[in-house]
Amino acid sequence: MAPDPSRLDERDRTRIREALLDLCLEPGFRRADLLMLLGRAGVDQATFQSGYLDLEDCLCHVFSDARDELFARVEAAVEGRPEWRDRIRATAYVFLDFLNEDRRVAHMSVVDVREAGGRPQMLSDQSFQFFLDLLDEARGAGPAQTMSRATAEAVLGGISLQLFAAVAADRALDAELIPGMMYTAVLPYLGREAATEELNIPPPTTRRDR
Numbered sequence: 001m002a003p004d005p006s007r008l009d010e011r012d013r014t015r016i017r018e019a020l021l022d023l024c025l026e027p028g029f030r031r032a033d034l035l036m037l038l039g040r041a042g043v044d045q046a047t048f049q050s051g052y053l054d055l056e057d058c059l060c061h062v063f064s065d066a067r068d069e070l071f072a073r074v075e076a077a078v079e080g081r082p083e084w085r086d087r088i089r090a091t092a093y094v095f096l097d098f099l100n101e102d103r104r105v106a107h108m109s110v111v112d113v114r115e116a117g118g119r120p121q122m123l124s125d126q127s128f129q130f131f132l133d134l135l136d137e138a139r140g141a142g143p144a145q146t147m148s149r150a151t152a153e154a155v156l157g158g159i160s161l162q163l164f165a166a167v168a169a170d171r172a173l174d175a176e177l178i179p180g181m182m183y184t185a186v187l188p189y190l191g192r193e194a195a196t197e198e199l200n201i202p203p204p205t206t207r208r209d210r
Contacts, residue, residue: 003049003051003052003057004050005051005052005061006051007050007051008047008050012047015041016037016041016051016052016058017065019038019041020055020059021062021102021105022040023037024059024104024108024111025103025104025107028107028111029055029112032055034054034055037055059108059112060120062108063113066105069098070098077093078090078134084137084138084140084189085190085198086204087134088186089178089182089204092181092182093178095131096173099167103170106173107168109127110163110164110167111164128160132149132153136149136152138190139152139189155185159181179200179201180199182199182201183195183199
């Protein structure tokens with residue numbers, strides 16, 4: 001029978017998840033091994049392998065759950081916002097709040113899945129495409145119609161590198177980062193005037209209290 005996390009007792013699944021997140025933060029996924037996880041989680045190898053093939057498979061499942069939660073929050077935040085700028089801004093604040101909720105989840109989501117290679121990297125790339133699609137919606141009207149998807153890739157790539165550097169260095173992700181990121185995102189599509197406006201726009205009212 002193939003491993004399946006749903007076959008694990010809820011307490012064991014939670015212990016394994018928490019242990020993996022701890023290892024992602026310190027010493028980092030690439031330096032961790034299964035024995036380290038089992039010791040932290042307090043479960044035996046047979047229990048672990050009833051739910052996961054190996055440590056990489058565990059990372060993929062834990063990341064996928066976190067990613068799905070983030071996507072659900074983004075979709076709720078952008079619902080009813082017809083303007084592209086409003087949707088992108090709401091997404092940015094949701095993402096920042098998500099990363100700030102748990103340093104371990106932030107490190108796993110931004111650093112570890114990218115550095116792990118293989119299937120985790122593929123899942124990370126899929127997440128990138130989700131946000132890329134949101135950004136690329138700007139090409140739907142106006143002068144931006146003449147642009148290609150490469151514009152969104154360049155903009156999001158630059159923002160992703162900025163986030164990666166901050167999370168990898170364990171620097172605070174302050175909400176004050178968002179206006180600057182929005183300036184970067186809006187500038188190539190709507191021009192300098194619209195981008196400059198972003199520098200003075202407050203967070204959306206639907207942002208979660210923190």
